[in-house]
Amino acid sequence: MSVSVFIVGSGLMSGCSSSQPQKTYYQLPVLANLIPSQEDKLGAKHERQLWIKRINLSDYLAAPGIVYQTGEVSYINASNHLWASPLQQQLQQILISELSAAFPHRLVSQQELEKDVDALDITITAFHGRYDGQVLIEGYWILSNPDRVIRQPFNLNLKQEKDGYSGLVLTLAKGYSQLAKSIARQLSL
Numbered sequence: 001m002s003v004s005v006f007i008v009g010s011g012l013m014s015g016c017s018s019s020q021p022q023k024t025y026y027q028l029p030v031l032a033n034l035i036p037s038q039e040d041k042l043g044a045k046h047e048r049q050l051w052i053k054r055i056n057l058s059d060y061l062a063a064p065g066i067v068y069q070t071g072e073v074s075y076i077n078a079s080n081h082l083w084a085s086p087l088q089q090q091l092q093q094i095l096i097s098e099l100s101a102a103f104p105h106r107l108v109s110q111q112e113l114e115k116d117v118d119a120l121d122i123t124i125t126a127f128h129g130r131y132d133g134q135v136l137i138e139g140y141w142i143l144s145n146p147d148r149v150i151r152q153p154f155n156l157n158l159k160q161e162k163d164g165y166s167g168l169v170l171t172l173a174k175g176y177s178q179l180a181k182s183i184a185r186q187l188s189l
Helices: 002-019 087-102 164-188
Strands: 024-026 047-057 065-069 075-083 106-109 118-130 134-145 148-159
Touching (some): 047 087, 065 164, 087 106, 087 118, 134 164, 148 164
Antiparallel strands (some): 118 134
């Protein structure tokens, strides 16, 4: 009798474990096309360094789950749809790739390697999908160097083109790429 109870009990346990939702992990794709020029391959001298000093996230974005706004004032942080690596790290790496593509003769890095560099801080207060099919990326960036400090807000609102979390992540990547290009344009002035 104890064997049949064990078999029934383990059958119930295996049934419970298979009904739990599977965790899915997402990584933002890098959309910049980084093809080093012949000069870069040979180690040519770069112009002034651009240091991506910090990417700051609002607390609700720093959790491992993808954020989705379910109502006017309500949000969920997904427990089964997670970032493959910390969002802050992904955003910094993508920004370095995008700005390196925009400024091929500048050294863009996450470390301060020279004195008196241009330092870029970005604060992101919204990076999520919304119940009405919109995707929001909001915040501000600050560029500082010994000569000046510039603060610039940003507010992107994109239509999510494909359903689901994969569609949301792709739209977030597209919007973040647009933000990086906008920063590059403004830094060129």
